[in-house]
Amino acid sequence: MASKVRFTVGSNVWVEDADVAWIDGLVEQVTGDELIIRCTSGKKVTANVSSVYPKDAEAKRCGVEDMTRLAYLHEPGVLHNLKSRYGMNEIYTYTGNILIAVNPFQRLPHLYNNHMMEIYKGAGFGELSPHPFAIADRAYRYMMNYGVSQAILVSGESGAGKTESTKMLMQYLAFMGGKVQSGGRSVQQQVLESNPVLEAFGNAKTVRNNNSSYMSSHISFVSQCSRFGKFVEIQFDQSGKISGAAIRTYLLERSRVCQISDPERNYHCFYMLCSAPAEERERYKLGDPASFHYLNQSNCIKLDGMDDSSEYIATRRAMDIVGISSDEQDAIFRVVAAILHLGNVEFVEGSEADSSVPKDDKSKFHLRTASELFMCDEKALEESLCKRVIATRGESIVKNLDARAAALSRDALARIVYSRLFDWLVNKINTSIGQDPSSKLLIGVLDIYGFESFKTNSFEQFCINLTNEKLQQHFNQHVFKMEQEEYTKEEIDWSYIQFVDNQEILDLIEKKPGGIIALLDETCMLRNSTHETFAEKLYQQFKGNQHFSRPKFSRSDFTIHHYAGHVTYQTDLFLDKNIDYAVNEHQVLLHASRCSFVSSLFPPSEESTKSTKFTSIGSSFKQQLQALLETLSSVEPHYIRCIKPNNVLKPAIFENSNVLQQLRCGVRNSITLIYFTGCKV
Incomplete structure (x- = not known):
């Protein structure tokens, strides 16, 4: 402007x-x-x-609660207003109906207790200070007054506080729609207690190097964040009481199970189990977490402000509430322990050419322990890691794997087991909570990964950024296009406002045929394909595309010019990460487990045991996103934009440049809209 x-x-x-x-x-x-x-x-x-x-020389020192009241609504005015309020510990600000939440990086319990929920209950929107409770109350009132389902979209980059905001929204909706408990576990209890369970298995401490083109800071920082997306549908009956719920998750970062960077941590459940009571650690033959390869790739084992021992007990308690039996809990943690032991099995060259065997007595101990925990045959487990059966013209040939290939096979088994375990948890929680088929009303709460751009960007970042492109388009369509169509219909005099329409970027990624995902699938299905083959296809297909470029001095990287900035992706693991299947030897081994829980994670495959059908994670994820967007398009949306005020994740620090980049990436369209509509949102 x-x-x-x-x-x-x-x-x-x-x-x-x-x-x-x-x-x-x-x-x-x-x-x-x-x-x-x-x-x-x-x-x-x-x-x-x-x-x-x-500049408004008469602006209040404490800023304004709603930025539509600013005398001048422009970039420096918005930035200064947020900074002024943050300095007074006022972390929430409206821009019309949109709530901006600036992460305080400290606990502010007085803002979220029952007393505060009582205050916001039924209050007119804007009458009280900005707050997530006000957004939740508005969604609830709209649902009850107009009989229209609602959704609250919580967005922002990693470390901005999305997950905490989501918890507050669910806390308020449970407060408004909770039923008096008449025995057993209430739906609202189960919905709330599903959070710590999923966080234990789906959250991790991550490291983010902000050295990308859309960031101005070059400081490394750490954050605990969800490594999966989550959409919670809370169902209500005609009287406004919670009658059921469903949790849908998206794209768990399974590669984290086997590989982490310093100073990241793996998923919390691994460290919790290593801090469990002594008798449980002894049962699973666990010691210091630093002794396990899947955890000691990073120097960060302990996390400031997090007591893994207490978190383990709290997670077990939450599992009780959501309906996971003690036998199931024991089986879950037995699988978690087995994965840790599996990661400590190393391989060396065997007596035959290109063969492999466990390296030493230590590796044999961990192999034996893993087989005991999986309740499968030790020799069969070793062979599933060190050999492959290849079917050719009616006969089967056993092929040895060298030490490197055996280690890759080990990691593939760890990833698929953990992924199946996480899916089981989500399904179990949904079954325990139960859905209400007669419900006509719901409020959905979306907590999904923010835009990501790191030093190394792999397939996970590609999918995460596709998600953000789709959500940005949804925001554009709902807020801008519909608003301008309404002005035209009502013959109101206005000037057309240009905004970022990212349809061309979405076509680049997901168009069929010829989009990046389609070309990735095509490459995965061809024998002897490599990531260089895939990259070359991209270079040929998108030569001259204004949203795509090939970095200089790179043989296989590619850059997408996203709405929020340019991101360069490294393709070396794209093919492996896009293929979703259990190795047949692993499938057969674990289906035959004497533990019914482990066996249930690997039901009989419908495919022939002699071949494995390729399933694309990228295409499946694209379909999931499409279903999510269709749901969001059928409801009335509300928006919370979370902002990370600094890269050191400490309270009372407001880095102007850092915040400004986030405003430009995510909030600028809403600010432009308010300017354009004369404060009508």
């Missing part, structure tokens, strides 16, 4: 600054389109009038 204000000597203005993004000052001289400005920092700058914005 270019400035259209006429400045005079003495005008209060905002001017761009390399250090703090925007700085305020006074105009000292006007020469045509050139302004000389003395900044409050003391330095004097010359700037073109088109890059200078007016």
Whole structure:
């Protein structure tokens, strides 16, 4: 939004600054389109009038609760307002009906207790200070008053506080729609207690290096975040009471099970189990978590502010509430322990050519322990890791795997077991909670990964960023296109506002045929294909595409020009990560387990045991996203945009440049809309 204000000597203005993004000052001289400005920092700058914005000299020190009330709604005004409020520990601000939440990186329990929920209950929107409870109450009132299902979309990058905001929304909806418990576990209890269970198995501490083109900071920071997406549908009866629920999850980051970077952590459940009571650790033959390969690839074992021992007990308690029996819990953690032991099995060259065997007595111990925990035959487990059966013209040939291939086979088994375990947990929770087939009303809460761009971006980041492209388009369509269509229909005089329409980027990724996912699937199905083959297909297909480029000095990387910035992807693991199947030897081995739980994770395959049908994770995920978007399009949406104020994840620090990049990536369209509509949202 270019400035259209006429400045005079003495005008209060905002001017761009390399250090703090925007700085305020006074105009000292006007020469045509050139302004000389003395900044409050003391330095004097010359700037073109088109890059200078007016400052409200009478703005309140504590800012305004709703940015539609700003005298000047522009980038520096919005940034300064959020910073002013954050400095007063006011972490929530409205832009019309959209709530912006700036992560405080500290507990503020007084904001979220029952007393606060009572205050927001039934209050008119905007009458009280901005709060997630107000968004939840508004969604609930709309549902009850108009009989229309609702959804609350919580977005923001990793570390911005999406998961915590989601918990608060669910807490409020349970408060409003909870039934008096008459015995047993209530639906609202089970919905709330599903959070710690899924967090134990789907959350991890991650490291994020913000050195990408859309970030201005180059500081490494750590955060605990969900490594899966979650959409919770809470169903209500006609009286507004919770009658059922369903949890849908998306794209668990299964590669994390076997590979983490320093100083990341693996999924919380591994460390919890290693901190369980002594008799349980002894039963699973567990010791120091640092002794396990899948955990000690990083120097971070303990997490500040997190007591793994207490979290283990809390997770077991939550499992009780959501209906997971103690036998099932024991089986779950036996599988978790088996995965840890499996990761410690190393291989060396065997006596035959290109063969492999466990490296030493230590590896044999862990192999034996894993087989005991899986309740399968030890020799069969070893052979499933070290050999492959290849079917050719009616006969089967046993092929040896070398030490490197055996290690890859081991990791593949660990990943598929963990993935099946996570899916079992989600299905079990959904079965225990139960859905209400007669319900006509629901409120969905979406907590899904934010836009990601790291030093290394693999298949997971590709799928995550596709998600964000789809959600951004949904935001555009709902907020902009519908708003402008309404203005045209009502013959209101207005000027068309340009906004980022990312349909061409979505076509690049998911168009059939010829999109990136389609070309990936095609490459996966061809024998002897490599990631270089895949990359070359992309280079040929998208040569000249304005949203795609090939980085210099790269043989197989590619860059997509996303709505939020350019991201370069490394293709070396794309093919492996896109193929979803259990190795036949692993499938047969674990289906034959004497443990009914383990066996149930690997039901008989419908495919011939001599071949494995290729299933594309990318295409399956695309279909899941499409179903999610269809659901979101059928309900009335509400938005919460979460902002990470600094990259060191500490309270009371507000980094202007960091926040500004997030505003430009996610919130700018809503701000533009308010400016355009004259504060009508």
